[in-house]
Amino acid sequence: QTVVTQEPSFSVSPGGTVTLTCGLSSGSVSTSFYPSWYQQTPGQAPRTLIYSTDTRSSGVPDRFSGSILGNKAALTITGAQADDESNYYCVLYMGSGIWVFGGGTKLTVL
């Protein structure tokens, strides 16, 4: 069974830079998995940040960027702000109409 891995938690100082990653329990993440990233605060619906590895969704600030780093997809937040404190989820398209989410990363800004 395919497992998509994310760091359970991460912290960053205000104004700092943080990179969250999205990997596979077996194998490497490439652009062929069309990695996308979503931000969610408790009690709210997810918000789309990045799709197709590195394309920002409409209205998303350019301090959010996506990439492939080594064998993982990555979400980098440059110049973190207090309201970036959220849960971040990646999802990979596995083909044949199937998506698999990672377990999410809880980001703390302090």
Next chain:
Amino acid sequence: EVQLLESGGGLVQPGGSLRLSCAASGFTFNNYAMSWVRQAPGKGLEWVSAVSGTGYTTYYADSVKGRFSISRDNAKYTLNLQMNSLRADDTAVYYCAKTYNRNPYYFDYWGQGTLVTVSS
């Protein structure tokens, strides 16, 4: 403006059934696939099911295959999820999401969710 509004959630006993709906507006409904994504209390997101724009092709996560059925009514701009043989671990907030099931394969708009609680 794209809007997605889920309904139909509630309390149901184990083994019971429930039907969720998602009313869509602000886009040409039949041009897009649609998905259901759920989130158990305190847990992460889990993709559940998707349906093509025509409704002819459906996809399911292994965890719900054979128990859940996704469908859509393009004339009414409505997405549905029929949930049968419900179990305690189906308890979650269920979100509908407008979906690209072709390149670039992602979910671009989300509803606010509806809570399903499976408990005796």
